[in-house]
Structure formats: C-alpha cells, structure tokens
Amino acid sequence: MNGNLSLLDAFYNTKYQVSGNSRRNIQVLKDAIMDVDGNMESDIYGGGKLIEDFEAKIARLLGKPSAVFFPSGTMAQQIALRIWCDRQGIHKVAYHPLSHLEIHEQGGLKELHRIESVLIADKDRTIRLEDVLRMKDDVACLLLELPQREIGGQLPPYEELEAISAHCRSKGIKLHLDGARLFEVLPYYGKSASEICSLFDSVYVSFYKGLGGIAGAILAGEQDFTTLSKVWKRRHGGDLISLYPYILSADQAFDLRLARMEQYYRDAVELAELFNACHSIATKPLVPVSNMFHVHAEAPKEKLEAALSALCEETGIGLTAWVSAVGDTASYFEVSIGDRYAAIPKEELKRAFLALDAKMKSIS
Amino acid sequence: MNGNLSLLDAFYNTKYQVSGNSRRNIQVLKDAIMDVDGNMESDIYGGGKLIEDFEAKIARLLGKPSAVFFPSGTMAQQIALRIWCDRQGIHKVAYHPLSHLEIHEQGGLKELHRIESVLIADKDRTIRLEDVLRMKDDVACLLLELPQREIGGQLPPYEELEAISAHCRSKGIKLHLDGARLFEVLPYYGKSASEICSLFDSVYVSFYKGLGGIAGAILAGEQDFTTLSKVWKRRHGGDLISLYPYILSADQAFDLRLARMEQYYRDAVELAELFNACHSIATKPLVPVSNMFHVHAEAPKEKLEAALSALCEETGIGLTAWVSAVGDTASYFEVSIGDRYAAIPKEELKRAFLALDAKMKSIS
Known part of the structure; x- marks a missing residue:
C-alpha cells in the first residue's frame, strides 16, 4: 500500500501522463456546465427535456428504439x-468469469435479484462461439463485454460475434452487451455502434470510461424493455429527482471525444509497441484493439512500483499510478489512452522508454 | 392533466411563489460549485476527502459514530x-401506510429484498405508542417518518417518540428514522438533531427537501452498520465513481439553510393562518409543526385548479403548481416553505388571500 501510495504521488507529480483524459477533479464539472444556460430546467424523476433529449440522442446512435439514463x-x-430472467422464467445468466458483475459488484445480482451466474470461457480469453455451444445450463441471457476489460480489453473477431448472436437468437437466449467501452472499439471493428448493437437485445454504455464524463450510463433496447427498466430503476433507488449533473457532463464528453476514439486506438497501438520493445515486458493484447491494454512485467509488484516511481521523477512521464501483483514474481498495470497522451513530446516519450528498458533489465 | 399543466404554467409565470427555495434549474448547480476550487479531487467510489469530510460533518450533527452518503x-x-432484517433474522418491518417505501418505490423493498411490510396506524394520523404496543407481528425494525409527509407533515408529541423508542429497545426492535425532513422539525420540537437521533438506531436524512440541494442522502448509525451499508450501496449500483456534484450541493445547501429552518417554520404557521381564514379551506395540520402543510379545499380538483390559475394571473402570486383530487368533491395541495416566501410583500400576499377567499366562495 505504501508502495502504491508513493507511486501515486510520483505519478501525479509528473509533467506528462500516458493514461486518461485529465485529473478527476471538480474542474471537469465546471467545464461541463460552464456554457450551459442556468435557466435550463432540471430533469425531474426521469422526465423532462434535458434527460429525454439525451436518451433519444444515444438511442439513435445505438440504433435502438429507446434508451434510459442510469446513475x-x-x-x-x-x-x-x-x-430478461423474469421474461424467460429462468433465473440464470451466462457471462465471462471476469465480468464486472462477478468481481466488482459485491454479488448484487445474487443478493438483490437471486440470479445465478454461469461462468463461461477461461479467465484469460474472451468468450468464443464454442463456449456458448458447449453451455449445458439453460440461461435466460448471455452477457458479452466488449472489450473484455479485465484481460486488457480483448475482443472476439466480429464474425464470431455475429455467429454467437445468431446462435442465441435461434435458441431464444437474450444477448446483452456490456458496452462500458463500446465506443472505444468502433475503430478496430470498423463498424458503427448501431451495427454492433443490432446483434444484441439490450445494450449498456458508460460515459466515464474513454469518454471522460463524471459518471452515468445508458441502457437501451425495445420500448417495453426500457419502460420496465424505469420501474426497476425506481426500485433500486436510481430514479433521482435530478440526474442532470451527470447527463450534462456525459453529453459534453460524448460530443467532445467520440470522434477521438480512432486517434486513441492508434495511440494505444503505438504505445504498446514501445512497451513491448522493453526487456521483460509484454502487453495484453500484444496489439491493442481499443484505447486500452494491460502491461505485464516479469518483476514483482514492489520492484516494478519502485522502478516506475523513479521513472516518474527522472523523466517527468507517468506510465501508471497503480500496479497489481500477479503472484510473487510478476505484476501488471492498465493503460487507457485519452487526451493526455497526445500532449507528450515524442522525443521525451522515447527517452522514458529507453530508461524503462534499462530499469527492467536490472529488476527482472 | 391539461388542467395541471395550465396551472403549472400559470404558477411559473407569477412574480412570487409561496413554496420552495428556487426553480430546480442548472443555476442551482452553478451556484453550488462556483466558489469551489477546480483542483479539488473527486471522491472515488465512496472514498476521498471530499465525501469523507461531509460524511463526518453530518455524522457529528446527527450524533452518530458514522455516516454514508447515498445518491x-x-x-x-x-x-x-x-x-436490520438480516441481523435480526426476521424479514418483516413496520411502518406507516403512507410511508415512502410503501407508495413511492414500486415495491423495491419486496422485489429486491423480499422484506414484508406491516402497515400500522390509520392513514390520516401518525403512528402512536398504542399502535406499536398492539402490533402482533414480529418485526425486525420499525420505521418512523418525521414529519409524516403524506399527511401534511404531522409529528407525534416528543414524549410519545421517547416512549416508542424505549419500548422498541426493550423489545429488541430496531428503530429507523426516515428523516427526509428532519431538519425541518427541529424548531418545533426544540431539540437538536442529535437528541432526536439518539432515540433511533439508524437515521436517513435528505438534502433536497427543505435544504434545497440537488439530490442525495445520508444514512447514519454505528460503524458496523454503515460499513455494511457500503457493501449494499455497491450492490444497488449506488457506489458511483463520483458523487461530488450532489455532495458539494448538499454541503452548500446545508450551510446556507439549516439556520433558516426556524424562520421557515414560523412562516408556515403564518401562511397556514391565511389559508384557514379562507372559505372551505383547512390546512393539515391546522397549525404546522414544520415548514410544510397540506391545504385541503372543499372543491373538486378541476375547479380549484382553475381558481388557482386565475389567482396566479390576477395577483402575481402562485400558491401551488399542482393539485390532487380527494374523491370527486374535494382536493388538496402541498406547501413547503423555503427562501421564496420571505420575498413576497405582505400586502400583496393579503390581497391574494382575499381574492382566494372570494373564489372559494364561488366554487365550493
């Protein structure tokens, strides 16, 4: 923890950081509402022009009849x-073993909804058609996360996605898209959001990942599905009297950064190459398919932290604020490209990677 | 619906309104963050100075060891x-038939938590000690709402509250305070928030009722209780990466208006007198015990709406934007005093009430 804290401090003291858009500070909100007319009315419990306009805008983009904004x-x-479980009369769903629902939600799906999860595919790869074909359990719904964040943002080939979708439709299994980072994979797939979403019955997208909003999400699908989702939103305590701080920020971030996803993706590919040229380092995936990837190092967490802290001080470039252990001898960290990367002079970046290469040789 | 819409329009076109603090527009957020340093760091998933400082501040005020901010x-x-149900091993709780949980949450308590509700007391009065003594069901927890909003903001005598608390403690029944409008009743009880909260095992307070924040709530109690509440907050999807837009607004509203509750209460008493002097009108309670009351009229909803719309246009004073029917022959609306009331010149107010009296004579 001390190690992480000092890396965090060192990271924030650098002139340049490779990940993210900006610091998560109050200025993000100030910038988001600065030019908004103060007379604009708040949304009220899910109604009103402000929230309905944004929901309609995102529904159109996703090619779905209706969308609901969630906190x-x-x-x-x-x-x-x-x-989907209630509609199918089956209280079981399938998803990847490292799905957000399985590892980051304190078992909410089980504790609140009494829905069982069937984990398919190995932890270190994405779900394949054969995993779905091999599934023995009757499930109401299959959830696919594009890209699969916990394994560096990997993606299945688009044809496999189409095949999984066709199979699910033929079997009456609902297909839900965890599109927390959907906009980040459009350049790699070379598809529009609505093309990808047409393969799914329901879609969730987030506004604070690559887009850089403050918080908030959209759930989209058919009208009867979203209407019912509003009832559940009320039950969950998410139907706030006002969600506009998040909506305004999401809308601004969306308009600002959607078109930049292509650049973030190219930047990620370039940056991963720099990492992979270093001793005892390999990115996952080796060639990124979105704005993100994981950096795996053959060095224990504490040693990598110390090396990265020193690198921050010596080069003024922060590669990450956090390192996670992989057993006792290896470690990794996540990189997500946003606005910050483009600000780093290429010569300084190259010097930092030469220094990283040297440090890795001495610790691994 | 058309009637309500036109009353709403007429209300918003008036120079003065008797209820509320200000319009619910984006300016509320702009004002709340205008003077906040843009470099202040966001809270991150329930941690960080911004959220922890506010939680500690409200915990101190409520006299509880710990507090958690909720959306x-x-x-x-x-x-x-x-x-409380899990701890007691009983999945049943008791509350008033018009509790928020019973009528405004789409049955979330049952649908998500499988907790049964035992409704005690008649709809038109607060819960008394005898209701609790008479209760046959084994319940884990009794919830009291102070003041009881749906019946005009009524309160039990303070001694009765103490007696109910003592009884619950002796029987091992947890006592939870729905204090959505707790700060609004401090002047009437002549008690501090912590004195009142000492009667309860857990306390919820809101920041967007009389205080006029954008949204958000605090749940307070012992440390082990609030620690567990954070796990459930994550499960509910309420552990947002950033809650600061609500926290900053809540904090500002709290500092601005807590001391004004005494004045709002006096204003409510004064205003209720003006209503009660009108033909076929009676407030509930007759003498307010907080900043709020309901205005009951012996006139059908549509007729009262038309009269109040006309009053808006003729006097420039809006008494309400919404009227609810009570059967076919009567109707009512809610008044909650905030900052707006003090801005109305007394002479204009009196003229408006003379006009209301005349209108009521013609429609009731």
Missing part, C-alpha cells in the same frame, strides 16, 4: 438481466 | 431495513 452501469446491467 | 433515500432506507 451507474452496475444498476443498469443488473436490471437488464433481471428483466 | 437517494430510496436506496439508503431499503438498505437500512435490509441490514
């Missing part, structure tokens, strides 16, 4: 799965 | 009741 993806996705 | 009271209260 969080945790809430939106549990509700989507609950609706 | 909504709906979420905070379901979680409080779930924790």
Whole structure:
C-alpha cells in the first residue's frame, strides 16, 4: 500500500501522463456546465427535456428504439438481466468469469435479484462461439463485454460475434452487451455502434470510461424493455429527482471525444509497441484493439512500483499510478489512452522508454 | 392533466411563489460549485476527502459514530431495513401506510429484498405508542417518518417518540428514522438533531427537501452498520465513481439553510393562518409543526385548479403548481416553505388571500 501510495504521488507529480483524459477533479464539472444556460430546467424523476433529449440522442446512435439514463452501469446491467430472467422464467445468466458483475459488484445480482451466474470461457480469453455451444445450463441471457476489460480489453473477431448472436437468437437466449467501452472499439471493428448493437437485445454504455464524463450510463433496447427498466430503476433507488449533473457532463464528453476514439486506438497501438520493445515486458493484447491494454512485467509488484516511481521523477512521464501483483514474481498495470497522451513530446516519450528498458533489465 | 399543466404554467409565470427555495434549474448547480476550487479531487467510489469530510460533518450533527452518503433515500432506507432484517433474522418491518417505501418505490423493498411490510396506524394520523404496543407481528425494525409527509407533515408529541423508542429497545426492535425532513422539525420540537437521533438506531436524512440541494442522502448509525451499508450501496449500483456534484450541493445547501429552518417554520404557521381564514379551506395540520402543510379545499380538483390559475394571473402570486383530487368533491395541495416566501410583500400576499377567499366562495 505504501508502495502504491508513493507511486501515486510520483505519478501525479509528473509533467506528462500516458493514461486518461485529465485529473478527476471538480474542474471537469465546471467545464461541463460552464456554457450551459442556468435557466435550463432540471430533469425531474426521469422526465423532462434535458434527460429525454439525451436518451433519444444515444438511442439513435445505438440504433435502438429507446434508451434510459442510469446513475451507474452496475444498476443498469443488473436490471437488464433481471428483466430478461423474469421474461424467460429462468433465473440464470451466462457471462465471462471476469465480468464486472462477478468481481466488482459485491454479488448484487445474487443478493438483490437471486440470479445465478454461469461462468463461461477461461479467465484469460474472451468468450468464443464454442463456449456458448458447449453451455449445458439453460440461461435466460448471455452477457458479452466488449472489450473484455479485465484481460486488457480483448475482443472476439466480429464474425464470431455475429455467429454467437445468431446462435442465441435461434435458441431464444437474450444477448446483452456490456458496452462500458463500446465506443472505444468502433475503430478496430470498423463498424458503427448501431451495427454492433443490432446483434444484441439490450445494450449498456458508460460515459466515464474513454469518454471522460463524471459518471452515468445508458441502457437501451425495445420500448417495453426500457419502460420496465424505469420501474426497476425506481426500485433500486436510481430514479433521482435530478440526474442532470451527470447527463450534462456525459453529453459534453460524448460530443467532445467520440470522434477521438480512432486517434486513441492508434495511440494505444503505438504505445504498446514501445512497451513491448522493453526487456521483460509484454502487453495484453500484444496489439491493442481499443484505447486500452494491460502491461505485464516479469518483476514483482514492489520492484516494478519502485522502478516506475523513479521513472516518474527522472523523466517527468507517468506510465501508471497503480500496479497489481500477479503472484510473487510478476505484476501488471492498465493503460487507457485519452487526451493526455497526445500532449507528450515524442522525443521525451522515447527517452522514458529507453530508461524503462534499462530499469527492467536490472529488476527482472 | 391539461388542467395541471395550465396551472403549472400559470404558477411559473407569477412574480412570487409561496413554496420552495428556487426553480430546480442548472443555476442551482452553478451556484453550488462556483466558489469551489477546480483542483479539488473527486471522491472515488465512496472514498476521498471530499465525501469523507461531509460524511463526518453530518455524522457529528446527527450524533452518530458514522455516516454514508447515498445518491437517494430510496436506496439508503431499503438498505437500512435490509441490514436490520438480516441481523435480526426476521424479514418483516413496520411502518406507516403512507410511508415512502410503501407508495413511492414500486415495491423495491419486496422485489429486491423480499422484506414484508406491516402497515400500522390509520392513514390520516401518525403512528402512536398504542399502535406499536398492539402490533402482533414480529418485526425486525420499525420505521418512523418525521414529519409524516403524506399527511401534511404531522409529528407525534416528543414524549410519545421517547416512549416508542424505549419500548422498541426493550423489545429488541430496531428503530429507523426516515428523516427526509428532519431538519425541518427541529424548531418545533426544540431539540437538536442529535437528541432526536439518539432515540433511533439508524437515521436517513435528505438534502433536497427543505435544504434545497440537488439530490442525495445520508444514512447514519454505528460503524458496523454503515460499513455494511457500503457493501449494499455497491450492490444497488449506488457506489458511483463520483458523487461530488450532489455532495458539494448538499454541503452548500446545508450551510446556507439549516439556520433558516426556524424562520421557515414560523412562516408556515403564518401562511397556514391565511389559508384557514379562507372559505372551505383547512390546512393539515391546522397549525404546522414544520415548514410544510397540506391545504385541503372543499372543491373538486378541476375547479380549484382553475381558481388557482386565475389567482396566479390576477395577483402575481402562485400558491401551488399542482393539485390532487380527494374523491370527486374535494382536493388538496402541498406547501413547503423555503427562501421564496420571505420575498413576497405582505400586502400583496393579503390581497391574494382575499381574492382566494372570494373564489372559494364561488366554487365550493
């Protein structure tokens, strides 16, 4: 913990950071509402022009008839799965072993909705058609996360996605998209959001990942599905009298950064190459398919932290604020490209990676 | 619906309104963050100085060891009741038939937590000690709402509250306070928040009722209780990466208006007198015990709406934007005093009430 704290401090003291858009401070909100007319009316319990306009805008982009703004993806996705389970009369869903629902939500799906999860595919790869074909359990719904965040943002080939979708439709299994980072994979797939979403019955997207909003999510699908999702949103305590601070920020972030996803993706590919040229380092995936990837190092967490802290001080470039252990001898960290990367002079970046390469040789 | 819409329009076109603090528009947020340093760091998933400082401040005021900020009271209260039910091994709680949990939450307590509700007391009065003594069901928890909003903001005598608390303690029944409008009743009781809260095992307070914040709630109690409430907050999808827009607004509203509750209460007493002097009108309670009351009229909803719309246009004073029917021959609306009331010149107010009296004579 001390190690992480000092890396965190060192990271924030650097002139340049490779990940993210900006610091998560109050200025993000100030910037988001600065130019908004103060006379604009708040949304009221899910109604009003401010929230309805944004929901309609995102529904159009996703190619779905209707969309509902939620305070969080945790809430939106549990509700989507609950609706499909109730409709199918089966209280079981399938997803990846490292799905957000399985590892980051304190078992909410089980504790609140009594829905069982069937974990398919190995932890270190994405779900394949054969995993779905091999599934023995009767499930109401299959959830796919694009990209699979916990394994560096991996993606299945688009054809496999189409095949999984076709199979689920033929079997009456609902297909839900965990699209927390959906906009981040559009450049790699070379598809529009609505093309990808047409493969799914319901879709969740987030506004604070690559887009850089403050918080908030959209759940989209058919009208009867979203209407019911609003009832569940009320039950969850998510139907706040006012969600506009998040909506205004989401809308601004969306308009600002959606078109930049192509650049973030290219930047990620370039940056991963720099990492992979270093001793005892390999990115996962080796060639990124979105704005994100994981950096795996053959060095214990504490040693990597110390090396990265020193690198911050010596080069003024922060590669990460956090390192996670992989057993006793290896470690990794996550990189998500946003606005910050483009500000780093290429020569300084190259010097930092030469220094990283040297440090890795001495610790691994 | 058309009638309500036109009354709403007429209300918003008036120069003065008797209820509320200000319009619910974006300016509320702009004002709340205008003077906040943009470099202040966001809270992150319930941690960080910004959220922890506010939680500690409200915990101190409520006289509880610990407090947790929630996006909504709906979420905070379901979680409080779930924790008490799990701890007691009884999945049943008691509350008033017009509790928020019973009529405004789409049955979340049952649908998400499988907790049964035992409704005690008649709809038109507060819960008395005898209701609790007479209760046959084994319940984990009794919830009291102070003041009882749906019946005009009524309160039990303070001695009765003490007696109910003593009885619950002796029987091992947890006592939870729905204090959505707790700060609004401090002047009438002549007690501090912590004195009142000492009668309860857990307490919820809101920041967007009389205090006029944007949204958000605090749940307070012993440390082990609030620690567990954070797990449930995550499960509900309420553990947002950033809650600061609500926290900053709550904090500002709290500092601005807590000391004004005494004045709002006096204003409510004064205003209720003016209503009660009108033909076929009686407030509930007759003498307010907080900043709020209901205005009951012996006139059908549509007729009262038309009269109040005309009053808006003729006097420039809006008494309400919404009227609810009570059967076919009567109707009522809610008044909650905030900052707006003090701005109305007394002479204009009196003229408006003379006009209301005349209108009531012609429609009732």
